[in-house]
Every structure is written in C-alpha cells, then in structure tokens.
Amino acid sequence: MKEKDFINIIKNTLNSKLIGDDCAHLKSLGIVVTQDSLVEGVHFSRKFASPFQLGWKAAMVNISDVCASGAAPCYLTIALSLPDDIDAVFVKEFYEGLKAACGDVQIAGGDITGSDRIYISVTAIGSDRGRKISSRKNARTGQKIVVSGLHGSSGAGLKLLFEGKKEPRKFIDAHLMPRAQVEFSKKIALSQKCDYAMMDTSDGLMDALSQIAEASGAVMEVDFEKIPFDKDLMQFENFEDIIFYGAEDYQLVATVDDAQDFTVIGTVKSSDVCGVKINYPDRCVFFTKEDVEKKLYKHFKEQS
Amino acid sequence: MKEKDFINIIKNTLNSKLIGDDCAHLKSLGIVVTQDSLVEGVHFSRKFASPFQLGWKAAMVNISDVCASGAAPCYLTIALSLPDDIDAVFVKEFYEGLKAACGDVQIAGGDITGSDRIYISVTAIGSDRGRKISSRKNARTGQKIVVSGLHGSSGAGLKLLFEGKKEPRKFIDAHLMPRAQVEFSKKIALSQKCDYAMMDTSDGLMDALSQIAEASGAVMEVDFEKIPFDKDLMQFENFEDIIFYGAEDYQLVATVDDAQDFTVIGTVKSSDVCGVKINYPDRCVFFTKEDVEKKLYKHFKEQS
Numbered sequence: 001m002k003e004k005d006f007i008n009i010i011k012n013t014l015n016s017k018l019i020g021d022d023c024a025h026l027k028s029l030g031i032v033v034t035q036d037s038l039v040e041g042v043h044f045s046r047k048f049a050s051p052f053q054l055g056w057k058a059a060m061v062n063i064s065d066v067c068a069s070g071a072a073p074c075y076l077t078i079a080l081s082l083p084d085d086i087d088a089v090f091v092k093e094f095y096e097g098l099k100a101a102c103g104d105v106q107i108a109g110g111d112i113t114g115s116d117r118i119y120i121s122v123t124a125i126g127s128d129r130g131r132k133i134s135s136r137k138n139a140r141t142g143q144k145i146v147v148s149g150l151h152g153s154s155g156a157g158l159k160l161l162f163e164g165k166k167e168p169r170k171f172i173d174a175h176l177m178p179r180a181q182v183e184f185s186k187k188i189a190l191s192q193k194c195d196y197a198m199m200d201t202s203d204g205l206m207d208a209l210s211q212i213a214e215a216s217g218a219v220m221e222v223d224f225e226k227i228p229f230d231k232d233l234m235q236f237e238n239f240e241d242i243i244f245y246g247a248e249d250y251q252l253v254a255t256v257d258d259a260q261d262f263t264v265i266g267t268v269k270s271s272d273v274c275g276v277k278i279n280y281p282d283r284c285v286f287f288t289k290e291d292v293e294k295k296l297y298k299h300f301k302e303q304s
Numbered sequence: 305m306k307e308k309d310f311i312n313i314i315k316n317t318l319n320s321k322l323i324g325d326d327c328a329h330l331k332s333l334g335i336v337v338t339q340d341s342l343v344e345g346v347h348f349s350r351k352f353a354s355p356f357q358l359g360w361k362a363a364m365v366n367i368s369d370v371c372a373s374g375a376a377p378c379y380l381t382i383a384l385s386l387p388d389d390i391d392a393v394f395v396k397e398f399y400e401g402l403k404a405a406c407g408d409v410q411i412a413g414g415d416i417t418g419s420d421r422i423y424i425s426v427t428a429i430g431s432d433r434g435r436k437i438s439s440r441k442n443a444r445t446g447q448k449i450v451v452s453g454l455h456g457s458s459g460a461g462l463k464l465l466f467e468g469k470k471e472p473r474k475f476i477d478a479h480l481m482p483r484a485q486v487e488f489s490k491k492i493a494l495s496q497k498c499d500y501a502m503m504d505t506s507d508g509l510m511d512a513l514s515q516i517a518e519a520s521g522a523v524m525e526v527d528f529e530k531i532p533f534d535k536d537l538m539q540f541e542n543f544e545d546i547i548f549y550g551a552e553d554y555q556l557v558a559t560v561d562d563a564q565d566f567t568v569i570g571t572v573k574s575s576d577v578c579g580v581k582i583n584y585p586d587r588c589v590f591f592t593k594e595d596v597e598k599k600l601y602k603h604f605k606e607q608s
Contacts, residue, residue: 006395010416013399033427077338077427079340081346107323108323116345121423
C-alpha cells in the first residue's frame, strides 16, 4: 500500500482543503476538476483492449469522476505518452474511442510526448451551474443509500479476459467499455435539497461504501438482496466478491434524503465504529476500513 | 518528427476549434486550461534535478502556459506515476517544490500510480475574469514584438549540466528552476485594448516567434541587438544559437498595439512568405517554418 503512504505525505505537505474527493470543487470558478492516469502494464494491457476501447475508457473514467461530484461534465484535456512502436492507426483509433466516449463533452487539447510505454493522463472539467455538488463526507444518519446500474459485471469481464475466455460478451464489454452515469448524476444533483454523498464504483462497490462511511464517520448498512446485478454472475465462483470488489463498473453510489424512484440498497446508520454492514437473509457482516483494504488487496493480488 | 504527425492525426480526428494554443480558452466557463507532461529520460533526468527542482519545474511550465494565454493562474492538479525505487523523502521534497513554485496558485488534487519511471502530468487552470485572452493567431502588421526577461540562460544552464560543470550557477538555476512570467502576463492582459498574440519560450525564442508568424500568416521582424540576454552568455561558442534555440527560459513573447514600457525587440510585418526575419547590424537572415524546425531538431540532437 505504498501509494496510500505517499498520499498521506502529499496531504501533509500540501495541507489543501481541496483534496479529499475524486473531483476538486473550485467554487470561485464554478467548476469541478479531476485528473486520472492510466499506465500500460499497471492499469491496462494492449493484449486485451483495442486502441478504440482504450481511448473510450480513458475518457469515461474521468467523466465518471465528474458525474460522482454531481457537476455537468463539459470538457477534457489529455496528455498521451507513446512508445516508438505505436503507429498512426493506433493514434487515430484511440482518439476515435476518446471522441465517441465524450459525446457532448468537448476535447479541449492536451499534449503528446515520447515514452517507453503508453501513459494516458486525462483531466475532466465540469460545471457546477445549477447543481448541488457532492462530497464523500456528506453521508448523514437516516439517509437512503441509492445506486445506479448493475454491479460486478466489469469485474466478471476482467476475470474472463484473464482466463482467455470471450463469453459472455456482455461482461467483457462492461469491463472494456464502461459508461459514466451522466443521467443518474444529473438527476441526483438536481433533485436533492440537502447535502449528499456520491462516489463512483471505480474501485468497487465495497470501496465506495467504505470510503463514504470513513469520510462521514457513519455506518453504511446495505441489504445484499437489494443490490442490482446481472443474474448470470451467479455462474461465477465467489460472485459476491465480484459484486463487492470487482471494480471498474463506474456505477454511482449516493446517500440522499429524497430517494424518489432511485434504487435503494440500504440506509446510513450511526455507530461508535464506522464501516459497512451487509445484511444477508440469514446473517450480517460488518467491515471496517481495514477489513475492506485487506480484502481489496487480496482480490487485486489474485487477479494479477 | 513523429509527434508532429500524430498531432495532425489528432487534429483531424477531433476536428475541435479549441486546439491550437497551449491553453484552451473555455469561454462558457470563463477559464483557460492546459495540460503538459514531463517524462523521465525524455524531459528530465534525476542525475541533474533534485526532487524539489522537479516539483518546481512541473508546476512552473504549466503556470507559464496559463501566463502565455493572459489568464490569471488559479489552480493546478497533478498526476504522478512513480517507480518502486522512489521513497517518501523524494515525494515530500517533490511536493515541497511544487508548492513553492505555486505561490498563490492552489493545488487542487490529482492522482498517484505506479510506473517504471517517473511520469508527471500537470493541468493548470486560469481565470479569464477581466483579462483579454491571447491567441498565437492574433499577430497583425504594425504591432510591436515585446518580450519579458533574459533569453538563453536556461539553454546555457543545460549545456553546462551536460558538460558536468557547476558554474556559472545563475545559468544552471535558470534551467532547473525557471520562473513563469506572472506579472508580465498580467500587465499585457490588462493593458491591451486590441487582440494580441502571446507565447512562452518553452521551446525557445525562435520557436515562439516562428509559431506566431505561422499561425498569424505574418513576418516577425526582430533586431538581434534588442534581444535582452545575460552578457556572460557570450563566453559560449554559438551563443546566438543558445539565445534562439536554447529553450526552457519560460519568458513571454507578445505582439501588441500598445507597447508601453515593455522591451520591444521588433515589429510584425506582412509578406507573401511568413516567417522570422532577424536583423543584425551587418546583415539580415530570414527563417521559414521549415528552417526553424530543421534547426530546432539539429540543436536538440546535439544536446542529447
């Protein structure tokens, strides 16, 4: 967990109030901003993803972060570093994927340099105009926990890719070409009168629940049976682990006062110890931050 | 010039009007944005630069791009990828350098990942409030060409580092710890009633002149004797090349209607062939875009 240690050093050195959520809310400019990198061999492999899919994903993971803030995604910039063996076809297809994923989000420029492996860094900017912006610190006792979409599909897709399988295609597509939850985000940001927490499930549903619990000092109590997932996931051994730790679904999890017709999976509770409580029909399991980190690390190890 | 070919493919694929200047001006949000990357072994070496100096430079090169637009630099985000041999001391000193360079510019977050070499990607955001924003397309016949600071010092510093020398220190410092021209930029952006062109000299004074000439379809006519440089540069063989092609001074070059008390080095002229004309006391030399590119490439080759 070396990156985690580094983040603490950075937080202490910078002592900035803007650091904590995936997006920083720059109130004086009326925008949110987020920057994320994808490194070949660390975050992706050219073996699995086509240039189009890579461009698509590079845009989507950053648009998803803007969606998690509740802001309207507007622009992105991209810095690309490419090794010598990359050709014009790769670059063209990569940018076609980037553009396709962007939709109404405009690509406002960037930078291209040499390198020894592919390195992609995307910055996405959103507007807070008319929107209430989220923070993972905002969960409060009594709020309902709501989610978008299906959970675990991307994790299942990655598992299939590692095993050299090509079916079911829907899981592989969920992994290689995720979709940022633009509409869900907009609906939340426009409908809530009170502060709300929201995160995407880029590192898995359990991670998002745990991060919100930790930042808000709360317990996120979830009924497992209420979590939406593709029933074909049940073919996988340990499908529950895939749902919770599979990562990269880029769905959204929010805690809201006004649940409207959103999919409710649980309730924010208070307790002396913050964490995530999962209720099954026959039992309940409590996860502290440390439990989740250990499990995330183990899940990651098994896959790489 | 493979990167150049890629840029053309990208421009054709994206077909975006926002691409062309170092900063994109996002008028609907009232901001400019720029993103640049520094790759170990391509843009810097740990042999020459301390972690503090690296952090400093990573911030400054992007703040300089915002300054070149005429906007007020406000925020930056940073994505850092680090190999396993980097320790906590490196990260702390890097961020101290970043923070020191930022001054009033706030660091609003970022991302840290693993990699096989150091990869730094910084995004800087500026506000256009009350400022007229530049474009390299804006040079018009009759405007005065004005510059900030001294030219060639950074290039001399890099030469000394390659030769294993440690003196004169002022040149090495100019290379390792450049300063973005925040005040010059502000004065230009607030004083000009007409559109103006402005660029920084990150790729050298000649490159900036040539880029403005090319984008504006003009001739940039410069009197060599008016270019400000440190007279100790004259100890170097080919010191004129260092002044024109040395790069990384991060000074600003602008074409303005109202030259006030700025340092004027020449005048924008019109001609059938655009380019840069340098007047010496005894002769004048004309450089087309192709001449400059060839020379830049040769200069780069000799140094690496």
